[in-house]
Amino acid sequence: MTPAPHRLPRVDARAMAEDRTAWAALVESASAPYRRAGRYALHFARAKLGTDPVFAHLLRHGVIAPRARVLDLGSGQGLLASLLRAAGRLARQGQWPAQWARPPLEARVTGIELVRRDVVRADAALAGDATFVCADMREAAFPQSDAVVLLDALHYLAPMQQDQVLARARAALGDGGAVVLRVGDAAVRRAFALSRGIDRLVMGLRGGGWAPLSGRPAAHWEQALRGLGFEVESAPMGTGVTHANVLLVGRLPSRA
Numbered sequence: 001m002t003p004a005p006h007r008l009p010r011v012d013a014r015a016m017a018e019d020r021t022a023w024a025a026l027v028e029s030a031s032a033p034y035r036r037a038g039r040y041a042l043h044f045a046r047a048k049l050g051t052d053p054v055f056a057h058l059l060r061h062g063v064i065a066p067r068a069r070v071l072d073l074g075s076g077q078g079l080l081a082s083l084l085r086a087a088g089r090l091a092r093q094g095q096w097p098a099q100w101a102r103p104p105l106e107a108r109v110t111g112i113e114l115v116r117r118d119v120v121r122a123d124a125a126l127a128g129d130a131t132f133v134c135a136d137m138r139e140a141a142f143p144q145s146d147a148v149v150l151l152d153a154l155h156y157l158a159p160m161q162q163d164q165v166l167a168r169a170r171a172a173l174g175d176g177g178a179v180v181l182r183v184g185d186a187a188v189r190r191a192f193a194l195s196r197g198i199d200r201l202v203m204g205l206r207g208g209g210w211a212p213l214s215g216r217p218a219a220h221w222e223q224a225l226r227g228l229g230f231e232v233e234s235a236p237m238g239t240g241v242t243h244a245n246v247l248l249v250g251r252l253p254s255r256a
Contacts, residue, residue, distance in 0.1 A: 022090065022097045023056055029086035030079070033141040037121040041077055045125075048079060051053070054151060054237050054247060061100025063180055068146040071172060072167070073137045074153030075111025078122030081130035083110060112140050137165055149180045152245075155215050160172055162214065162230055163224065170228045176254030179230060181247070182237055187217035188244035196256055218246045225250040 021132045031045040049055050058064055066082060072080050080132055084107045090096055093101035109130040113119050119134040126132075133140060137153070148169040152163045169179050218225075230250030237247035 005111075018097050019099065022095060022100075023097070026059070026083065026086050026090060026142075029082045030082040033082060033125040033127075034077070034121065035107060035171050036127075037077070037124040041121045041125065044077070045079055045082070048149040049083060054245075055079070056249065057235065057237060058180070059083070060085055060100045060106070063178070064104040064147055064149075066102060066107070068104065068178065069144065070107055070109045070110055071142060071145040071148045072157075073112040073150045073169070075109075075118075075122065075132065075194065076115075077118045078109075078111055078130060078132060079149070080149060081109035081111060081122070081126055082160065085126070085129055110143055110145075112137050113145055142168055144174065145177065147178045147180060148172060148173070149178075151159075151182045154181065154183060157214065159214050159216075166224060170230075170252075172250055175252060176190055176236045177252045179225065179250045181221065181225075181250075182245055183221050183248065185218040185244045185246050186215040188218070218248070221246075221248055229253075 011105070027046065027049045030049055031042060033184065034041040034045045064070060070080070070084070071119060072078075075081070084104050087096075087103050088107070089106045089119045091105055096103050110132060111122060112117075112135050113122070114134070114136050119132045121131045122130070131218070137156065142148070150165075150169075154165065157165065166179070173179065180225045192206075218234065225232050225248060229252060233249045233251075235247045237245045
């Protein structure tokens with residue numbers, strides 16, 4: 001008996017088109033407020049949101065829950081806050097793609113950022129819809145939160161400081177809270193070294209100094225999160241020279 005031929009799953013062209021249209025609208029909506037912050041801020045927002053896969057992943061997979069209190073550590077010029085605000089607007093207009101997870105309606109963001117000019121840009125763009133604090137995450141107080149986000153931020157700290165920030169993030173979360181990390185996987189040596197070199201150059205050019213950066217294998221990051229009581233999911237989250245990047249989502253058990 002001849003086996004039946006293997007059939008690839010059918011591609012829903014309409015859903016794919018809806019996905020692309022919705023994402024393009026979100027990138028433009030989240031970038032537009034940065035016109036008030038200057039040409040550099042606007043072009044950076046468009047380029048970063050349009051090419052970095054982590055932002056689309058957060059929305060498509062519902063990583064940030066509706067009405068979540070979000071603490072964004074290393075928030076830069078506030079791109080995550082602007083994207084969540086734009087997502088809420090798109091959903092209220094009835095244009096949220098059906099194949100995406102639930103939208104992050106009414107998410108409230110507090111950002112902590114060390115570079116003052118980025119905080120100025122964030123405030124200029126978001127005009128009070130989010131709170132931004134110019135401070136060092138190693139010393140700043142963390143408000144009680146439902147999600148703590150660290151995208152490409154921990155490798156600027158020494159290993160002991162990384163553990164301290166993660167422990168403080170855990171203490172800021174209640175039952176069912178989540179910590180969201182994007183980190184470089186040091187086990188992917190060549191790509192990690194190249195990505196780390198680029199990050200160090202950018203840090204130096206932005207006036208952050210030339211101190212060495214600290215990374216770990218992704219498995220070690222997962223172990224650290226589990227040691228704090230998180231259940232951990234991971235997904236590759238980079239392109240090109242950043243393909244060593246991994247997104248880790250740690251969730252605390254909920255008693256509800």
